[in-house]
Protein backbone atom coordinates (compact mmCIF):
# COMPACT_ATOMS: atom_id res chain seq x y z
CA UNK A 1 0.00 0.00 0.00
CA UNK A 2 1.34 3.45 -0.92
CA UNK A 3 1.80 5.87 1.97
CA UNK A 4 -0.60 8.67 1.12
CA UNK A 5 -2.33 9.54 4.39
CA UNK A 6 -0.90 12.26 6.64
CA UNK A 7 -3.08 11.19 9.55
CA UNK A 8 -4.79 8.01 10.74
CA UNK A 9 -7.63 7.24 13.14
CA UNK A 10 -7.93 3.98 15.09
CA UNK A 11 -11.37 3.31 16.59
CA UNK A 12 -14.39 4.18 14.48
CA UNK A 13 -17.24 4.33 16.97
CA UNK A 14 -19.13 7.62 17.17
CA UNK A 15 -16.22 9.81 18.33
CA UNK A 16 -13.56 8.29 16.08
CA UNK A 17 -15.66 8.28 12.91
CA UNK A 18 -16.76 11.88 13.47
CA UNK A 19 -13.21 13.00 14.17
CA UNK A 20 -12.03 11.16 11.04
CA UNK A 21 -14.71 12.93 8.97
CA UNK A 22 -13.71 16.28 10.47
CA UNK A 23 -10.05 15.62 9.59
CA UNK A 24 -10.94 14.52 6.07
CA UNK A 25 -12.98 17.67 5.48
CA UNK A 26 -9.96 19.95 6.05
CA UNK A 27 -7.77 20.87 3.13
CA UNK A 28 -4.54 18.94 2.85
CA UNK A 29 -5.59 15.98 4.97
CA UNK A 30 -5.83 12.41 3.77
CA UNK A 31 -7.09 10.08 6.48
CA UNK A 32 -6.35 6.38 6.94
CA UNK A 33 -8.85 4.57 9.16
CA UNK A 34 -8.81 1.32 11.12
CA UNK A 35 -11.21 -0.37 13.52
CA UNK A 36 -10.77 -3.66 15.36
CA UNK A 37 -13.97 -5.10 13.92
CA UNK A 38 -14.21 -4.68 10.17
CA UNK A 39 -17.87 -3.72 10.12
CA UNK A 40 -17.43 -0.15 11.43
CA UNK A 41 -14.74 0.55 8.83
CA UNK A 42 -16.92 -0.71 6.00
CA UNK A 43 -19.93 1.31 7.18
CA UNK A 44 -17.90 4.51 7.43
CA UNK A 45 -16.40 4.04 3.98
CA UNK A 46 -19.79 3.26 2.45
CA UNK A 47 -21.58 6.18 4.12
CA UNK A 48 -18.90 8.81 3.48
CA UNK A 49 -17.34 8.41 0.05
CA UNK A 50 -16.80 12.20 -0.02
CA UNK A 51 -14.18 11.86 2.74
CA UNK A 52 -11.76 9.89 0.55
CA UNK A 53 -10.77 7.69 3.48
CA UNK A 54 -8.11 5.04 3.08
CA UNK A 55 -9.60 1.94 4.73
CA UNK A 56 -7.18 -0.49 6.35
CA UNK A 57 -7.87 -3.86 7.93
CA UNK A 58 -4.80 -4.63 10.01
CA UNK A 59 -2.15 -2.60 11.79
CA UNK A 60 0.57 -3.32 9.20
CA UNK A 61 -1.67 -2.00 6.44
CA UNK A 62 -2.58 0.99 8.60
CA UNK A 63 1.10 1.87 9.20
CA UNK A 64 1.91 1.41 5.51
CA UNK A 65 -0.82 3.87 4.53
CA UNK A 66 0.72 6.70 6.59
CA UNK A 67 3.39 9.17 5.46
CA UNK A 68 6.28 9.81 7.87
CA UNK A 69 6.35 10.84 10.59
CA UNK A 70 3.31 8.59 10.95
CA UNK A 71 0.60 10.19 13.05
CA UNK A 72 -2.34 8.23 14.44
CA UNK A 73 -5.16 9.28 16.73
CA UNK A 74 -6.63 6.53 18.92
CA UNK A 75 -10.35 6.92 19.71
CA UNK A 76 -11.22 3.69 21.49
CA UNK A 77 -12.82 2.78 24.77
CA UNK A 78 -10.50 4.24 27.40
CA UNK A 79 -8.54 1.78 29.56
CA UNK A 80 -7.41 -1.65 28.41
CA UNK A 81 -8.58 -0.88 24.85
CA UNK A 82 -6.14 2.04 24.70
CA UNK A 83 -3.24 -0.10 25.96
CA UNK A 84 -4.08 -2.84 23.45
CA UNK A 85 -4.02 -0.41 20.52
CA UNK A 86 -0.82 1.29 21.70
CA UNK A 87 0.93 -2.10 21.88
CA UNK A 88 -0.13 -2.89 18.31
CA UNK A 89 0.93 0.52 16.97
CA UNK A 90 4.31 0.42 18.70
CA UNK A 91 5.01 -2.82 16.78
CA UNK A 92 4.40 -1.26 13.37
CA UNK A 93 5.52 2.37 13.94
CA UNK A 94 9.09 3.71 13.95
CA UNK A 95 11.05 6.24 16.04
CA UNK A 96 9.79 9.76 15.37
CA UNK A 97 6.24 8.61 14.66
CA UNK A 98 3.40 9.95 16.81
CA UNK A 99 0.63 8.10 18.65
CA UNK A 100 -2.14 10.31 20.00
CA UNK A 101 -4.69 9.05 22.52
CA UNK A 102 -7.81 11.17 22.08
CA UNK A 103 -9.91 9.17 24.55
CA UNK A 104 -10.79 10.12 28.10
CA UNK A 105 -7.73 8.60 29.77
CA UNK A 106 -6.78 9.14 33.39
CA UNK A 107 -3.77 11.49 33.29
CA UNK A 108 -1.62 9.16 35.40
CA UNK A 109 -2.20 6.43 32.78
CA UNK A 110 -1.09 8.92 30.15
CA UNK A 111 2.08 9.71 32.12
CA UNK A 112 2.80 5.96 32.34
CA UNK A 113 2.09 5.36 28.65
CA UNK A 114 4.13 8.35 27.51
CA UNK A 115 7.13 7.13 29.50
CA UNK A 116 6.85 3.59 28.12
CA UNK A 117 6.30 4.62 24.49
CA UNK A 118 9.09 7.22 24.62
CA UNK A 119 11.57 4.41 25.27
CA UNK A 120 10.85 3.09 21.77
CA UNK A 121 11.63 6.51 20.24
CA UNK A 122 7.98 6.94 19.28
CA UNK A 123 6.14 10.02 20.55
CA UNK A 124 3.03 9.56 22.64
CA UNK A 125 0.55 12.37 23.10
CA UNK A 126 -2.45 12.25 25.43
CA UNK A 127 -4.98 14.70 24.05
CA UNK A 128 -8.21 15.61 25.83
CA UNK A 129 -11.00 16.17 23.33
CA UNK A 130 -14.23 17.82 24.41
CA UNK A 131 -17.44 18.56 22.58
CA UNK A 132 -19.13 15.18 22.30
CA UNK A 133 -19.97 13.74 18.91
CA UNK A 134 -21.03 17.07 17.39
CA UNK A 135 -17.79 18.69 18.53
CA UNK A 136 -15.73 15.84 17.10
CA UNK A 137 -17.43 16.35 13.75
CA UNK A 138 -17.55 20.14 13.49
CA UNK A 139 -14.75 21.30 15.77
CA UNK A 140 -13.91 20.23 19.33
CA UNK A 141 -11.82 21.92 21.98
CA UNK A 142 -8.56 19.98 22.11
CA UNK A 143 -6.13 19.73 25.03
CA UNK A 144 -2.97 17.90 23.91
CA UNK A 145 -0.01 17.04 26.12
CA UNK A 146 3.13 15.27 24.92
CA UNK A 147 6.52 16.40 23.70
CA UNK A 148 7.45 19.64 21.91
CA UNK A 149 8.70 17.52 18.98
CA UNK A 150 5.31 15.92 18.42
CA UNK A 151 3.54 19.29 18.68
CA UNK A 152 5.47 20.48 15.60
CA UNK A 153 3.72 17.87 13.43
CA UNK A 154 0.52 17.59 15.37
CA UNK A 155 -0.14 21.28 16.03
CA UNK A 156 -1.18 22.23 12.46
CA UNK A 157 -3.36 19.10 12.12
CA UNK A 158 -5.18 19.73 15.41
CA UNK A 159 -5.53 23.44 14.66
CA UNK A 160 -7.20 22.53 11.37
CA UNK A 161 -9.97 20.53 13.08
CA UNK A 162 -10.50 22.46 16.33
CA UNK A 163 -13.37 24.81 17.05
CA UNK A 164 -12.64 28.48 16.46
CA UNK A 165 -13.33 31.22 19.00
CA UNK A 166 -12.95 34.80 17.81
CA UNK A 167 -10.60 33.68 15.04
CA UNK A 168 -8.41 31.51 17.29
CA UNK A 169 -8.39 27.68 17.14
CA UNK A 170 -9.41 26.06 20.42
CA UNK A 171 -6.26 24.02 20.86
CA UNK A 172 -2.99 24.71 22.63
CA UNK A 173 -0.02 22.57 23.62
CA UNK A 174 -1.04 22.29 27.26
CA UNK A 175 2.20 20.81 28.62
CA UNK A 176 4.23 17.62 28.60
CA UNK A 177 3.09 13.99 29.11
CA UNK A 178 -0.23 13.87 31.02
CA UNK A 179 -0.91 17.64 31.11
CA UNK A 180 -3.56 17.52 28.37
CA UNK A 181 -5.57 14.76 29.97
CA UNK A 182 -5.21 16.45 33.37
CA UNK A 183 -6.74 19.64 32.00
CA UNK A 184 -9.49 17.65 30.22
CA UNK A 185 -10.26 15.91 33.52
CA UNK A 186 -10.67 19.26 35.30
CA UNK A 187 -12.77 20.53 32.38
CA UNK A 188 -15.14 17.64 33.01
CA UNK A 189 -15.14 18.34 36.75
CA UNK A 190 -16.16 21.94 36.09
CA UNK A 191 -18.81 20.58 33.71
CA UNK A 192 -20.25 18.50 36.58
CA UNK A 193 -20.40 21.59 38.83
CA UNK A 194 -21.93 23.79 36.12
CA UNK A 195 -24.63 21.18 35.36
CA UNK A 196 -25.49 20.66 39.02
CA UNK A 197 -25.74 24.43 39.62
CA UNK A 198 -28.10 24.76 36.67
CA UNK A 199 -30.16 21.83 37.95
CA UNK A 200 -30.41 23.42 41.40
CA UNK A 201 -31.48 26.75 39.85
CA UNK A 202 -34.23 24.94 37.90
CA UNK A 203 -35.39 23.05 40.99
CA UNK A 204 -35.59 26.20 43.14
CA UNK A 205 -37.50 28.11 40.49
CA UNK A 206 -39.89 25.26 39.87
CA UNK A 207 -40.62 24.58 43.53
CA UNK A 208 -40.60 28.22 44.57
CA UNK A 209 -42.73 29.68 41.78
CA UNK A 210 -44.75 26.76 40.42
CA UNK A 211 -43.65 27.57 36.87
CA UNK A 212 -43.81 24.70 34.40
CA UNK A 213 -40.68 23.28 32.73
CA UNK A 214 -41.64 25.05 29.49
CA UNK A 215 -41.96 28.36 31.33
CA UNK A 216 -38.61 27.77 33.01
CA UNK A 217 -37.18 27.01 29.56
CA UNK A 218 -38.10 30.61 28.68
CA UNK A 219 -36.24 31.83 31.77
CA UNK A 220 -33.09 29.94 30.72
CA UNK A 221 -33.41 31.13 27.14
CA UNK A 222 -33.57 34.69 28.47
CA UNK A 223 -30.55 34.10 30.71
CA UNK A 224 -28.70 32.84 27.67
CA UNK A 225 -28.83 36.32 26.14
CA UNK A 226 -26.83 37.82 29.03
CA UNK A 227 -23.73 37.20 31.15
CA UNK A 228 -24.68 33.54 31.70
CA UNK A 229 -24.62 32.81 27.97
CA UNK A 230 -23.26 29.30 27.53
CA UNK A 231 -23.85 25.98 25.80
CA UNK A 232 -25.12 24.33 29.00
CA UNK A 233 -27.71 27.08 29.64
CA UNK A 234 -28.78 26.85 26.00
CA UNK A 235 -29.31 23.08 26.05
CA UNK A 236 -31.05 23.29 29.43
CA UNK A 237 -33.76 25.40 27.81
CA UNK A 238 -34.06 22.81 25.03
CA UNK A 239 -34.37 19.91 27.45
CA UNK A 240 -36.95 21.70 29.60
CA UNK A 241 -39.05 22.55 26.56
CA UNK A 242 -39.12 18.97 25.30
CA UNK A 243 -42.47 17.16 25.57
CA UNK A 244 -42.57 13.38 25.88
CA UNK A 245 -44.17 11.89 22.77
CA UNK A 246 -45.72 9.02 24.66
CA UNK A 247 -47.33 10.72 27.66
CA UNK A 248 -47.55 14.36 26.55
CA UNK A 249 -45.78 15.34 29.78
CA UNK A 250 -42.62 17.43 29.99
CA UNK A 251 -39.78 15.03 29.19
CA UNK A 252 -37.92 16.10 32.34
CA UNK A 253 -40.83 14.74 34.39
CA UNK A 254 -40.64 11.25 32.90
CA UNK A 255 -36.86 10.87 33.07
CA UNK A 256 -35.80 8.84 36.11
CA UNK A 257 -34.11 11.21 38.58
CA UNK A 258 -30.88 9.22 38.88
CA UNK A 259 -27.84 10.84 37.28
CA UNK A 260 -25.09 8.66 35.86
CA UNK A 261 -21.39 9.38 35.64
CA UNK A 262 -18.48 8.00 33.66
CA UNK A 263 -15.83 8.78 36.24
CA UNK A 264 -14.08 12.00 35.21
CA UNK A 265 -15.84 14.00 37.98
CA UNK A 266 -14.68 11.48 40.55
CA UNK A 267 -11.12 11.62 39.13
CA UNK A 268 -11.14 15.41 39.44
CA UNK A 269 -12.19 15.20 43.08
CA UNK A 270 -9.83 12.33 43.97
CA UNK A 271 -6.92 14.19 42.39
CA UNK A 272 -7.90 17.42 44.15
CA UNK A 273 -7.96 15.59 47.47
CA UNK A 274 -4.44 14.28 46.91
CA UNK A 275 -3.24 17.72 45.85
CA UNK A 276 -4.96 19.39 48.81
CA UNK A 277 -7.08 21.65 46.59
CA UNK A 278 -10.62 22.38 47.82
CA UNK A 279 -12.80 21.85 44.74
CA UNK A 280 -15.94 21.75 46.88
CA UNK A 281 -18.39 22.75 44.11
CA UNK A 282 -17.15 19.95 41.85
CA UNK A 283 -17.16 17.48 44.75
CA UNK A 284 -20.73 18.35 45.74
CA UNK A 285 -21.87 18.01 42.14
CA UNK A 286 -20.25 14.58 41.93
CA UNK A 287 -21.76 13.49 45.24
CA UNK A 288 -25.18 14.84 44.19
CA UNK A 289 -25.12 12.39 41.28
CA UNK A 290 -24.15 9.56 43.66
CA UNK A 291 -26.93 10.50 46.10
CA UNK A 292 -29.49 10.50 43.29
CA UNK A 293 -28.41 7.02 42.23
CA UNK A 294 -29.32 5.19 45.44
CA UNK A 295 -33.09 4.69 45.09
CA UNK A 296 -33.22 2.11 47.88
CA UNK A 297 -31.70 4.55 50.40
CA UNK A 298 -33.84 7.42 49.13
CA UNK A 299 -36.98 5.32 49.58
CA UNK A 300 -36.11 4.65 53.22
CA UNK A 301 -34.99 8.22 53.90
CA UNK A 302 -38.21 9.65 52.42
CA UNK A 303 -39.62 9.11 55.93
CA UNK A 304 -37.32 11.75 57.40
CA UNK A 305 -39.04 14.96 58.51
CA UNK A 306 -38.85 18.12 56.40
CA UNK A 307 -40.19 21.66 56.81
CA UNK A 308 -43.93 21.84 57.42
CA UNK A 309 -44.68 24.98 55.43
CA UNK A 310 -45.06 24.94 51.68
CA UNK A 311 -42.45 26.91 49.74
CA UNK A 312 -43.93 29.77 47.75
CA UNK A 313 -42.00 32.95 46.93
CA UNK A 314 -43.87 36.27 47.04
CA UNK A 315 -42.11 38.10 44.25
CA UNK A 316 -41.51 35.63 41.41
CA UNK A 317 -39.43 37.94 39.22
CA UNK A 318 -37.23 39.05 42.11
CA UNK A 319 -36.66 35.43 43.16
CA UNK A 320 -35.72 34.37 39.64
CA UNK A 321 -33.22 37.23 39.45
CA UNK A 322 -31.77 36.16 42.81
CA UNK A 323 -31.36 32.61 41.50
CA UNK A 324 -29.67 33.92 38.35
CA UNK A 325 -27.15 35.88 40.40
CA UNK A 326 -26.59 32.95 42.77
CA UNK A 327 -25.94 30.75 39.76
CA UNK A 328 -23.44 33.17 38.26
CA UNK A 329 -21.56 33.66 41.54
CA UNK A 330 -21.44 29.91 42.24
CA UNK A 331 -20.28 29.23 38.70
CA UNK A 332 -17.36 31.63 39.12
CA UNK A 333 -16.41 29.72 42.29
CA UNK A 334 -16.48 26.39 40.39
CA UNK A 335 -14.19 27.72 37.65
CA UNK A 336 -11.90 29.34 40.20
CA UNK A 337 -11.59 26.03 42.05
CA UNK A 338 -10.98 24.14 38.81
CA UNK A 339 -8.21 26.50 37.73
CA UNK A 340 -6.73 26.20 41.20
CA UNK A 341 -6.54 22.45 40.66
CA UNK A 342 -4.83 22.91 37.29
CA UNK A 343 -2.28 25.23 38.90
CA UNK A 344 -1.61 22.77 41.71
CA UNK A 345 -1.35 19.85 39.24
CA UNK A 346 1.10 21.79 37.08
CA UNK A 347 3.27 22.49 40.14
CA UNK A 348 3.13 18.86 41.27
CA UNK A 349 3.89 17.29 37.89
CA UNK A 350 6.26 19.96 36.54
CA UNK A 351 4.06 21.24 33.73
CA UNK A 352 4.26 24.79 32.48
CA UNK A 353 0.56 25.45 31.87
CA UNK A 354 -0.63 28.82 30.59
CA UNK A 355 -3.95 29.21 32.45
CA UNK A 356 -5.08 32.07 30.19
CA UNK A 357 -4.56 29.84 27.14
CA UNK A 358 -6.72 27.14 28.76
CA UNK A 359 -9.53 29.65 29.32
CA UNK A 360 -9.23 30.62 25.65
CA UNK A 361 -9.45 27.09 24.25
CA UNK A 362 -12.59 26.45 26.31
CA UNK A 363 -14.43 29.37 24.67
CA UNK A 364 -15.76 27.18 21.84
CA UNK A 365 -16.14 23.52 20.92
CA UNK A 366 -16.32 22.11 24.44
CA UNK A 367 -19.27 21.41 26.73
CA UNK A 368 -18.46 24.22 29.18
CA UNK A 369 -18.05 26.84 26.45
CA UNK A 370 -19.36 30.12 27.77
CA UNK A 371 -19.29 33.80 27.13
CA UNK A 372 -17.62 34.53 30.46
CA UNK A 373 -14.52 32.48 29.60
CA UNK A 374 -13.37 35.66 27.86
CA UNK A 375 -13.36 37.26 31.31
CA UNK A 376 -11.21 34.42 32.61
CA UNK A 377 -8.65 34.82 29.86
CA UNK A 378 -8.70 38.62 30.41
CA UNK A 379 -8.03 38.03 34.10
CA UNK A 380 -4.98 35.85 33.37
CA UNK A 381 -3.78 38.20 30.63
CA UNK A 382 -3.76 41.03 33.19
CA UNK A 383 -2.20 38.94 35.99
CA UNK A 384 -0.72 35.64 34.73
CA UNK A 385 0.10 34.39 38.25
CA UNK A 386 -3.24 35.36 39.76
CA UNK A 387 -3.38 33.19 42.92
CA UNK A 388 -7.19 33.10 43.22
CA UNK A 389 -9.03 33.52 39.93
CA UNK A 390 -12.20 34.88 41.48
CA UNK A 391 -10.31 37.86 42.94
CA UNK A 392 -9.90 39.38 39.44
CA UNK A 393 -11.66 42.78 39.27
CA UNK A 394 -14.46 41.62 36.96
CA UNK A 395 -15.40 38.79 39.31
CA UNK A 396 -15.18 41.00 42.40
CA UNK A 397 -17.74 43.26 40.75
CA UNK A 398 -20.01 40.24 40.16
CA UNK A 399 -19.71 39.17 43.81
CA UNK A 400 -20.55 42.69 44.97
CA UNK A 401 -23.64 42.60 42.81
CA UNK A 402 -24.61 39.01 43.53
CA UNK A 403 -23.74 38.17 47.10
CA UNK A 404 -26.90 39.39 48.83
CA UNK A 405 -29.04 37.46 46.33
CA UNK A 406 -26.77 34.40 46.65
CA UNK A 407 -27.21 34.40 50.43
CA UNK A 408 -31.00 34.85 50.12
CA UNK A 409 -31.22 31.88 47.76
CA UNK A 410 -29.15 29.59 50.01
CA UNK A 411 -31.25 30.62 53.04
CA UNK A 412 -34.49 30.09 51.13
CA UNK A 413 -33.35 26.65 49.96
CA UNK A 414 -32.35 25.63 53.48
CA UNK A 415 -35.63 26.85 54.96
CA UNK A 416 -37.69 25.18 52.27
CA UNK A 417 -35.76 21.90 52.55
CA UNK A 418 -34.66 22.02 48.91
CA UNK A 419 -31.21 20.49 48.46
CA UNK A 420 -28.77 22.99 46.96
CA UNK A 421 -25.37 21.42 47.71
CA UNK A 422 -23.52 23.20 44.91
CA UNK A 423 -24.98 26.64 45.65
CA UNK A 424 -24.38 26.38 49.37
CA UNK A 425 -20.92 24.80 49.23
CA UNK A 426 -19.80 27.47 46.75
CA UNK A 427 -20.98 30.17 49.11
CA UNK A 428 -19.24 28.45 52.03
CA UNK A 429 -16.00 28.32 50.00
CA UNK A 430 -16.39 32.02 49.14
CA UNK A 431 -16.82 32.89 52.81
CA UNK A 432 -14.01 30.56 53.83
CA UNK A 433 -11.40 31.83 51.40
CA UNK A 434 -12.17 35.49 52.18
CA UNK A 435 -12.28 35.00 55.97
CA UNK A 436 -9.93 37.02 58.11
CA UNK A 437 -9.58 34.22 60.57
CA UNK A 438 -10.81 30.64 60.40
CA UNK A 439 -11.69 28.17 63.15
CA UNK A 440 -8.78 26.10 61.79
CA UNK A 441 -6.95 27.51 64.84
CA UNK A 442 -9.24 25.44 67.07
CA UNK A 443 -8.78 22.35 64.89
CA UNK A 444 -5.02 22.75 65.23
CA UNK A 445 -5.44 23.05 69.02
CA UNK A 446 -7.48 19.85 69.08
CA UNK A 447 -4.85 18.08 66.97
CA UNK A 448 -2.16 19.17 69.39
CA UNK A 449 -4.27 17.96 72.34
CA UNK A 450 -4.82 14.38 71.21
CA UNK A 451 -1.89 13.80 68.89
CA UNK A 452 0.83 16.30 69.85
CA UNK A 453 0.69 17.53 66.28
CA UNK A 454 2.02 20.98 67.36
CA UNK A 455 0.97 24.44 66.21
CA UNK A 456 2.42 27.75 65.10
CA UNK A 457 1.65 31.03 66.84
CA UNK A 458 0.52 34.28 65.28
CA UNK A 459 2.90 36.35 67.39
CA UNK A 460 6.28 34.62 67.09
CA UNK A 461 8.14 32.16 64.85
CA UNK A 462 8.67 28.53 65.78
CA UNK A 463 6.61 25.42 66.44
CA UNK A 464 4.92 24.75 69.76
CA UNK A 465 3.17 22.10 71.81
CA UNK A 466 1.15 22.47 74.98
CA UNK A 467 1.74 19.78 77.61
CA UNK A 468 -1.96 18.93 77.75
CA UNK A 469 -1.62 15.91 80.01
CA UNK A 470 1.00 17.61 82.18
CA UNK A 471 1.04 21.09 83.65
CA UNK A 472 -0.30 22.65 80.40
CA UNK A 473 2.68 24.92 79.86
CA UNK A 474 3.86 25.46 76.32
CA UNK A 475 7.13 24.12 74.97
CA UNK A 476 8.97 24.56 71.69
CA UNK A 477 8.60 21.45 69.57
CA UNK A 478 9.63 19.89 66.30
CA UNK A 479 7.23 20.62 63.45
CA UNK A 480 5.21 17.41 62.91
CA UNK A 481 2.26 19.09 61.12
Ligand SMILES: NC(=O)c1ccc[n+]([C@@H]2O[C@H](COP(=O)([O-])OP(=O)(O)OC[C@H]3O[C@@H](n4cnc5c(N)ncnc54)[C@H](OP(=O)(O)O)[C@@H]3O)[C@@H](O)[C@H]2O)c1
Pocket residue numbers: 011012013014015016035036037040075076077078080081082084085102103104105129130131132133
Ligand atom coordinates in the same frame (compact mmCIF):
# COMPACT_ATOMS: atom_id res chain seq x y z
N1 LIG B 1 -18.82 9.96 23.47
C1 LIG B 1 -18.40 11.17 23.81
O1 LIG B 1 -19.17 12.16 23.84
C2 LIG B 1 -16.96 11.39 24.14
C3 LIG B 1 -16.50 12.68 24.38
C4 LIG B 1 -15.16 12.88 24.63
C5 LIG B 1 -14.30 11.80 24.66
N2 LIG B 1 -14.77 10.54 24.46
C6 LIG B 1 -13.82 9.44 24.49
O2 LIG B 1 -13.55 9.04 23.15
C7 LIG B 1 -13.24 7.64 23.11
C8 LIG B 1 -14.14 6.96 22.09
O3 LIG B 1 -15.49 7.12 22.48
P1 LIG B 1 -16.71 6.47 21.66
O4 LIG B 1 -17.94 6.81 22.43
O5 LIG B 1 -16.60 6.84 20.23
O6 LIG B 1 -16.38 4.90 21.69
P2 LIG B 1 -16.45 3.82 22.88
O7 LIG B 1 -17.80 3.26 22.95
O8 LIG B 1 -15.86 4.39 24.12
O9 LIG B 1 -15.44 2.68 22.32
C9 LIG B 1 -15.77 1.88 21.22
C10 LIG B 1 -14.59 1.75 20.28
O10 LIG B 1 -13.45 1.22 20.99
C11 LIG B 1 -12.95 0.10 20.24
N3 LIG B 1 -12.28 -0.83 21.14
C12 LIG B 1 -12.68 -1.21 22.37
N4 LIG B 1 -11.79 -2.08 22.90
C13 LIG B 1 -10.82 -2.24 21.99
C14 LIG B 1 -9.62 -3.01 21.93
N5 LIG B 1 -9.26 -3.79 22.97
N6 LIG B 1 -8.85 -2.92 20.83
C15 LIG B 1 -9.21 -2.15 19.80
N7 LIG B 1 -10.34 -1.39 19.78
C16 LIG B 1 -11.12 -1.45 20.86
C17 LIG B 1 -14.18 -0.47 19.61
O11 LIG B 1 -13.85 -1.35 18.56
P3 LIG B 1 -14.92 -2.46 18.05
O12 LIG B 1 -15.82 -1.75 17.10
O13 LIG B 1 -14.09 -3.50 17.40
O14 LIG B 1 -15.66 -2.96 19.26
C18 LIG B 1 -14.88 0.79 19.13
O15 LIG B 1 -14.29 1.32 17.98
C19 LIG B 1 -13.44 7.14 24.56
O16 LIG B 1 -12.19 7.11 25.20
C20 LIG B 1 -14.32 8.18 25.18
O17 LIG B 1 -14.13 8.28 26.58
C21 LIG B 1 -16.08 10.33 24.19
